[in-house]
Amino acid sequence: MSTIYNFIESGILELYVMGITSPQETQEVEQMAAAHPEVKAEIDQISRAVEAYAQEHAIAPRETVKPLVLATIDYLQRLAKGEPAVDPPMLAKNSKLETYAPWLNRADLTLSEEEEEDIFVKIIGHTPKTTTAIVWIKDMSDYEVHHDEYERFLIVEGTCDMIAGEHLYKLKPGDFFEVPLHTQHMIKVTSKVPCKAVLQRVAV
Structure with missing residues (x-):
């Protein structure tokens, strides 16, 4: 058998495509690929096969992942520019919208008309136990x-249906809702405008 055939069959090309070869092995593969078209062709074929496998078995992230990541980046940038870190009041059944007026009335904590995402988030406070944010939902959220x-939610604007377990709760501005633990839930907006709410997640 030829040296090139043995090299291709050794398994090193698969390791190279997955990025787990040593620097010396990487250099050897790249030198062989530059000198022998059949090695380069085999690398390309393995790469296509790995990409196809990854796409076939990919798990789409929940719809809330991107908005929360962007909100975290935005919040950290605001803190870096001098915004003081605060711990907004805990949400409860007797919570009033005016309690959160310092954040709800801020010009920089609004939903842009150009915003295309179905869910938009602005974090207003974070501690190791609690994250508080203003959230806008245009259509619906994923089940989670x-x-x-x-x-916990305190509805600010718009209306929505909260489906939690086997129950449906119709929420309007001023309404408070706490999702029970271990309960599958989602939100479906029922108003023409996005449903805006103060959202709080509290670690057990």
Whole structure:
């Protein structure tokens, strides 16, 4: 058998494509690929096969992941520019919208008309136990379940249906709702305007 055939069959090309070859092995593969078209062709074929496998078995992230990541980046940038870190009041059944007026009335904590995402988030406070944010939902959220944190809502604008377990709750401005632990839930907006709420997640 030829040296090139043995090299291709050794398994090193698969390791190279996955990025787990040593610097010396990487250099050897790249030198062989530059000198032998059949090695380069085999690398390309393995790369396509790995990409196809990854796409076939990919798990789409929940719809809330991107908005929360962007909100975290925005919040950290605001803190870096001098915004003081605060711990907004805990949400409860007797919570009033005016309690959160210092954040709800801020010009920089609004939903842009150009915003295309179905869910938009602005964090207003964070501690190791609690994250508080203003959230806008245009249509609906994905189903999710929380096992280690309570999720609480105080509706600010718009209306929505909260589906939690087998129950449906119709929420309007001023309404408070706490999602029970271990309960699958989602929100479906029922108003023409996005449903805006103060959202709080509290670790158990």
